Amino acid sequence: MKSIRLSLVLYFLVLLAGALGAVSWLVYESTSRTLRKRELRMQELVHAQYQASCHEKRTALDQRVLGQAQTLASMARTTHHLESLLPLGMLGAATMPQGQYLVPLWLAEGTNIKMMTDLRSPEVHLKSAEDLIPEPPDGKPQEYYEVFRSQGQSLARSKSLADQHFLLDEDFQKNAPAEVPHFDDVDLGTGPKVRRVTLKFHVKRERGAQIALHWLLQPKRTFFKGPSPRPGSNPPRFGLGNYEFSPALFVQYARDSALLGADLQSLGKQRDEQLAALEDETLADLANLRQKLWWISLATFLGILTGSLLLIHLGLAPLARLSDAVSRVSPRDFRLKLDTKNLPRELLPIADRLGQTLEQLKQAFAREKQATADISHELRTPLAALLTTVEVALRKQRTPEQYREMLEDCQYSGQQMMQLVERLMALARLDSGADRLQTGPVDVADLARKCANLVRPLAEARGVTIALHADKPVRVQADSVKICEVLNNLLHNAIQYNKPNGSIDLSVHRENGHVLLEVSDTGIGISAEARGHIFERFYRADPSRHSDTPNAGLGLSIVKSYIDLMGGKIDVDSSSAGSTFRVQVPAVEPSPEPIMQTGIRAAV
Amino acid sequence: MRLLLVEDHKPLIRSLKRGLEEEGFAVDTAEDGEEGDYKAHSANYDVIILDLMLPKIDGLTLLKNWRQEGLKMHVLVLTARDATDDKVKGLDLGADDYLTKPFQLEELLARLRALVRRKHEVKDPVLRVHDLEIDTAARTVRRSGRAIHLTPREFALLQFLAYNQGKVVTRSMIWDHLYDEQDENTSNVVDVYIRYLRTKIDKDFEPPLILTRWGEGYMLRGVND
Numbered sequence: 001m002k003s004i005r006l007s008l009v010l011y012f013l014v015l016l017a018g019a020l021g022a023v024s025w026l027v028y029e030s031t032s033r034t035l036r037k038r039e040l041r042m043q044e045l046v047h048a049q050y051q052a053s054c055h056e057k058r059t060a061l062d063q064r065v066l067g068q069a070q071t072l073a074s075m076a077r078t079t080h081h082l083e084s085l086l087p088l089g090m091l092g093a094a095t096m097p098q099g100q101y102l103v104p105l106w107l108a109e110g111t112n113i114k115m116m117t118d119l120r121s122p123e124v125h126l127k128s129a130e131d132l133i134p135e136p137p138d139g140k141p142q143e144y145y146e147v148f149r150s151q152g153q154s155l156a157r158s159k160s161l162a163d164q165h166f167l168l169d170e171d172f173q174k175n176a177p178a179e180v181p182h183f184d185d186v187d188l189g190t191g192p193k194v195r196r197v198t199l200k201f202h203v204k205r206e207r208g209a210q211i212a213l214h215w216l217l218q219p220k221r222t223f224f225k226g227p228s229p230r231p232g233s234n235p236p237r238f239g240l241g242n243y244e245f246s247p248a249l250f251v252q253y254a255r256d257s258a259l260l261g262a263d264l265q266s267l268g269k270q271r272d273e274q275l276a277a278l279e280d281e282t283l284a285d286l287a288n289l290r291q292k293l294w295w296i297s298l299a300t301f302l303g304i305l306t307g308s309l310l311l312i313h314l315g316l317a318p319l320a321r322l323s324d325a326v327s328r329v330s331p332r333d334f335r336l337k338l339d340t341k342n343l344p345r346e347l348l349p350i351a352d353r354l355g356q357t358l359e360q361l362k363q364a365f366a367r368e369k370q371a372t373a374d375i376s377h378e379l380r381t382p383l384a385a386l387l388t389t390v391e392v393a394l395r396k397q398r399t400p401e402q403y404r405e406m407l408e409d410c411q412y413s414g415q416q417m418m419q420l421v422e423r424l425m426a427l428a429r430l431d432s433g434a435d436r437l438q439t440g441p442v443d444v445a446d447l448a449r450k451c452a453n454l455v456r457p458l459a460e461a462r463g464v465t466i467a468l469h470a471d472k473p474v475r476v477q478a479d480s481v482k483i484c485e486v487l488n489n490l491l492h493n494a495i496q497y498n499k500p501n502g503s504i505d506l507s508v509h510r511e512n513g514h515v516l517l518e519v520s521d522t523g524i525g526i527s528a529e530a531r532g533h534i535f536e537r538f539y540r541a542d543p544s545r546h547s548d549t550p551n552a553g554l555g556l557s558i559v560k561s562y563i564d565l566m567g568g569k570i571d572v573d574s575s576s577a578g579s580t581f582r583v584q585v586p587a588v589e590p591s592p593e594p595i596m597q598t599g600i601r602a603a604v
Numbered sequence: 605m606r607l608l609l610v611e612d613h614k615p616l617i618r619s620l621k622r623g624l625e626e627e628g629f630a631v632d633t634a635e636d637g638e639e640g641d642y643k644a645h646s647a648n649y650d651v652i653i654l655d656l657m658l659p660k661i662d663g664l665t666l667l668k669n670w671r672q673e674g675l676k677m678h679v680l681v682l683t684a685r686d687a688t689d690d691k692v693k694g695l696d697l698g699a700d701d702y703l704t705k706p707f708q709l710e711e712l713l714a715r716l717r718a719l720v721r722r723k724h725e726v727k728d729p730v731l732r733v734h735d736l737e738i739d740t741a742a743r744t745v746r747r748s749g750r751a752i753h754l755t756p757r758e759f760a761l762l763q764f765l766a767y768n769q770g771k772v773v774t775r776s777m778i779w780d781h782l783y784d785e786q787d788e789n790t791s792n793v794v795d796v797y798i799r800y801l802r803t804k805i806d807k808d809f810e811p812p813l814i815l816t817r818w819g820e821g822y823m824l825r826g827v828n829d
Contacts, residue, residue, distance in 0.1 A: 373687065377657075380684035384705030385616035391709045392623035406622075409615035 004319070008312050016304055024293045031289050039282040043275055050271040057263045058195075061255060065143075065197040066181045068132055069253035072145055073201045075129055076155075076249050133158055142259060144194060148173075148250040155249065164188050166196065166252045176200050178248060185257060196254035318344050322351060334362035374538040374553070378420050382413040389413070423554045427537065430561040437565060441590030442480040444515050445470035448508045451487040459495045459504065466491070469507035474515055477588040482562045487517065489555040490581050494521035497579075514568070515587045520580040531572055535560040605720050605760065606630040606647070606781050610640035610663065611655040611682070620653075623709050628743075628756035628763075629716070630784040637661025644670060648780055649677050651719045653712075656683040656694070664697055671698035678719040682707070717741060724767040731766040733813055733824055736805065738766050745805075752804050757782065761797050762805070762824075765814065770826025772817045798822055 133143045141160030148168045149155050157166070166186070176182060182198045325338035336355045343351055386409075393406040429435040452466050459466050487506070494504045502522035509516055526534060533539040538553040563570045568585030607629050611617050614635070621631045632647065634640035636659040644652060644666070656663035667679055678700040683690070686704040694702050700722070701715050717740055721729065731738040737746045743759060745752045754762060760782050765773060775794045783793075798814065806812040813825045 373685075376686070377684040380686075380705040381613050381616065384684070384707060385613050385619065387706045388623065388709055389615060389619035392619045392626070395623065395626065395709075406619065409618055412615050 005312055005316060009309065012308050012312075013305065016301060016308070020297045020301055024297050028286075028289060028293055032286050035282050035285050035289075039278050042278045046271050046274045046278070050267055053267045054264050057260055057267065061195050061257070061260050062181075062183055062197065065183075065195060065253045065255050066199070068143065068145065068255075069181065069197045069199045069251045071132055072129055072147065072251045072253060073199055073249070076147055076201075076251065129156060130159060133160060136160075142256045143254065144188070144196075145251065145253040148252070150248040150250070152250075161188075166254070168198070168250055168252070172198065173200075173250065178202055186254065188254075192256045192258050194254035195257045195260065196252055199251045199253075200248050201251070202248050318342075318347050322347055322354075326354065329358060331365070334358045334365065371538060375420075375424060379417055382416040382420075386410050386413040386417075420554075423558060426558055427554065427561065430558070430565065435565065437479040438481065439477050439479050439588070441475060442478050442483070444474040444476060444478065444483060444517070445508045446473065447480055447483055448487060448506055448517065451484050451491065452506055455488065455491045455495060458492075462495060462498065463501040464495050464498045464504060465502075466504045466506060469505060470509070472509070474508055474510050474587070475590050476515055477590045478515075478585065479566065482566065483517075483585070486559050486562050486583060487519070489559045490519040490583075493555065493581075494519050494523065494579075497521065497523040499523060502578075510587055513587055514584045517583040517585075518580060519583075520578060522578040525576045526572065526574040526579050531574060534572070535570075605650040605716070605764070606632070606784065607716070608632045608634060608640065608643050608647070608649045608652045610634045610637070610643075610652065610658065610666070612636060612658055613655075620709075620712075624713075624716075625784075626756065627713055628760035630760075630782055630787075632785045635659075637663070637666055641666055641669070643785075644675065644677070647785075650723060650781065651678045651680055651700075651716055653680050653682050653716075654699070656681060656685055656690070664694065667694070667697045667699060678723055680712075680715060680719060682712070714741070720767075726767070731763070731769075733766055733769055734811070734827075735809070736766075736813055738763060747805060747809050754801070754804060757797060758801050758804065762801055765822065765824040769824045772820045772823045774821035777821070 129145065129147075133141075133145070136142045141158075141162075144158050144161045144164075144166070146157035146161060146166040147155040148166075150173065152168045152170070152173055154165065172182060176198070178200045180200070184196055184198070186194055186196045188194055322338060322343070325336050328337055329335070336351065336358055338351055338355075340348060340351050340355075389406050389409045393403065398406075426435070448470055449468055452468050456466055491504065491506070498504065498521045504522075505518070505520040507516075507518045530539075534556050537557040539557075560570060563583060563585065566585045568583060570581060570583045573580045573582070605628070607624060609617060609620055609624075609631055611620070611633070612635050617633050617635070621633055624631045632643055632649070634643050638660045640652075640654070640658065641661060654663045654667060658666075663681065663683070667681070670677075670679070679698065680701040680703060681694045681699040682703050682705065683694070684705045685691075691702045691704075700719055703712060703715060717729070721727065721740070729739065729741040731740060735748045738759075739745070740763060745754055745759065745762065761778065764778060764781055778794045787793075798816075802812070802814050806814055811825065815823045815825055817823055
């Protein structure tokens, strides 16, 4: 058995689960996408940070080597203002073997002896350069340097280089601008990879000597004016042949890039950790989200389930009321005890229809009950007469004459009951559809005459005359038994309700394809109210019984049923001067068989 | 006891009248409401047996009218209507009893006897006058313990006298209550029956119970007489 409640709950649960699942999935998907995007951005940021840190480290390394190189350069670069000592220097130098041709040059150059000494052997001045290199923590050298002359000869180099050499690129040596660091990564032979900076710089000369030399050596004499050359720009070069009067030195300083590598590695590790943390965070967020969604879904599900059960209960309440009201309907009480005002619109048609049906049923039951009461009543009186007669007869010994009288009374009562039963059976047959027309060729005029003759004795007993108006034969195909029954009933009524010495007119003729039968009496007439009911079963205009006409209010209802069966119609006109029953049945042409004469016996 | 039977079913009238008369009732009959109404007004009936479905005037209307007019006779409704509503309605309109068709004659008789007792305000179905016992139910009479056989009419006369014990009943009273409309009223019929009764009741016993009041009528000796 299907329950609406259960079905609704089930469908609703499926729907709810589906909707919740879909919503949760959507929320989860969009949130996880957002989280993934956030993670991606964070990853990019981490990567960028990493890149920046790496760059910073590299730059720091470069700065470090550059700084060291510059320090080295400044150590290599010496300037002196020893002009006051010039003559002494000249003298001293002139006395020296090489000084004989150099001194004039020095003079012209405005240099001094110390400087010359410096120039010629810068290693002397770079001795302390070794201090620049920090002590390696594990004894493994980390920083290296080497100073070259402009021609590429190594002037000085760090101990850490041991047997290794830096090389000076020839192209760079020639073309590189001064004071502009050049960075590169070098493989130190079998040693470590290092980050190296090469810096070119000039050793400074005294200004006076520069000008003198310039003036002397330049064919086109132009005076050098303006401030001393800015660092980074090439100062004017003077020279004789390949001799440089402002000689350039090259410093190369390097640092083990393995250190940087270690730094970068640590940075990478840090980055990886950050990325992992990000990933973990995202995963944790997603797990959190999943959990939250699960709980929210569960709470929503339970909440809506409770709500829906309540709603279903509320929704089904009117149905329950209707069903309750219907279940209270019993054969004793057909009323639908239901307040339709509070019923929802959807149920109103059901309730209304049910109410109407119950009302019809109630009426049908009432009719049935009334019919049963009427039948029982109609049977009781003759039955009482029969039984009482028998009881009285048996109370003592009687004369044959008395017995005869009493038996006749019994017969009368018995016949009365039999007639009633026959009429009831006729109605039952009509109701069940078992009663069919049994048609044959019949002259209705002749049939009417015979019927009139049959009731004439009864009419005459009451002083009523019957006049038949049927000049021409009316030959049709019809059920003679039923027509006779109809006429018999109508004539009996006409006699019974006639005035003493009244008259009855019975006419039969053909009209517009119909057979028209008319029975008019000069009786008391039928009231307008009664006319609407006379064809109903057990209806009697006069509620009291006439014991000599035991029709029990069934005669006209049988007449009506027979005429309906024949496809005809009956109506009645009535006034205080009498009533006229008019019967119309379709005139069907008779089949060419001899007219049945036997039906009349059975009908009567 | 005189009854009026208002009923329209002829065989029933015939057999009921026969049955009741054989039990000592005087029975008048009416076949429709009008006739019943007329007769109810024209004689003093002990009980009227009234059918409800009657031609011309129906039984309930008759009953209502009679009660409104102050007629006090007992009415037993005898009808085919067996619904409780009908019974209640009939009784409420002033019927004293109600019997539905079909019925047993014995039951009708018993109810009629009960109504007669009620009319005379007697509870005991056995009427006692000195040493005379009249059992109205068994329709037997004893005097000093000896059974006395009476014809229905003699019994009815004795019963009537017994119900009016100690009171003078006139000849016309006796006539009215013991004879129906079809009986020929000859002046000495009552006297003849009184004589029959005296022969059976008083002849062999003392004191005589049936007394004659000259110029008035007859009387059954009262308890104090």
